[in-house]
Amino acid sequence: MDFTQLLVRFRQLQDYVDWTADDAQRVRALRPILEHRLDGIIDDFYATIERHAATRKVIEGGAEQVDRLKVRLREWIEQLLEGEYDESYVAKRWRVGWRHVEIGLAQHYTMVSLARVRSGLARLVCEHWTGQASELHASLNALHRALDLDLVLIEDAYQFEYLQRQKRSDRLVAIGQMAAGIAHELRNPLNVIRTSVFYLQNVRNPSEEKRTEHMQRIQRQITVADTVIAALSDFARLPLPDFRPVDVPTLLDETIDNTPLPDLIRVDRTAAREPHHVLGDRRQLFVVFGNLLRNAAEAMPGGGKVHLTSVRHGDVVEVTVQDTGPGIMPDHLSQIFEPFFSTKVRGMGLGLAITKAIVENHGGNLSATSTVGRGACFVVRLQAVEVPADVSPDPSMNQLSGPTSPTPP
């Protein structure tokens, strides 16, 4: 979970509701009125949860749990009244939202529970206001907007979970779609094995040469089948993407440094060196650019040059991988991204299908053009993202979450 990006969005939303330092000050000023009068609101909150069948069931630990939760709710309200709306605030509020997602409280109940808290706080402010009547309105206004912004953070947590579920579902759909291709790719080797076995079983006295030929053929096709299964497993095991801002020039440098290529291949990097970012999963983008680099190298078994460029055009970052190999025939260009397109053509097979799937999962696209005899050109287009200079990533907030873990750090 990238709290840096969340903070950027939060600031934009604060700006949208005209939130000012004055508003924060007003909320802080409410603290003395409210902090010793919260019992009623807190008790009411949990009494209401208890009263409704739909919400009651998320409380599994009885009175003991409710007591603990009441302490948390008090802390939550007190933090609101501290009036410090920084990255730490945003992260903590988001995590509270996430906690509600985890315990399985439906989003609408979280919202109406917050509405009860809001009414309770507003009522207390009005009842115990000692300042000027004209200031009351402005202070209530500040309180309401602070709570609205909190709601945004809670909704973001629900949205995050929804997106994770969506990605898992998309992954399953992609694997399902590959099933037809996989069936095809496994049935061909099986066919060879079966026909070789038939030959060996039914032909009278096959020559030693023929026997060896068929045995070797069987072995070869078993290896082919195993390769298909391994590639499918790799794809199924790809972790769900964890999106953060990634500096493309840095990533390309890392990819080149960490992708072993034959000596005769030269990589020519003429990318713009100024940082430009995309929102993406660093590990998966590494797979994308690594695959394209390897494909380019494999297209030039006698050596050659791979030209790698990266440039930002407005909202889009374009990374181009160009080789000086024999190129791809027009007939094949439309098929190269299909899973298992011709396992006999080196460098294709599952690699490009996976590469394309990753890019599309990032909301981007991958295309290929080629002139026979003049090499092939692969272009990855991804959404550019701004990383404001004043927002610095806090390492403790931005740890990578584990693969498919439902709980962000």
Added chain:
Amino acid sequence: MNPSILVVDDEPDTCANLRDILTEYGYRVDTAQEGERALELARAHCYDLALLDVKMPGMDGVELLRRLRATNTHTVGVMLTAYANPETTSSAKAAGAWNIHAKPVDINVLLADLHLALESAV
């Protein structure tokens, strides 16, 4: 004269195995790995039967069958496929195929079917 069969499959090992088996059973066999080469062979010799893989890069088996039978109307077409589904079957039949067999192929069933196909064509 023994019947002649043209085997077309993009997988060389499949062609080799079918050639080995069909030769053992008395057929004269030629093989090709793609459509253009198959058509070239068919121009030189009118095959009694064409045994074709459906899914191949470039020209697929059904298209190849259509073109083969356009010039060699007596050639019986039998299809092999790793993707057995109703669409493939109906488009193969529409192109004039005698039958379609799913991979991995049951050789005994295939041999019986080839025999039947050639008998019926006479």
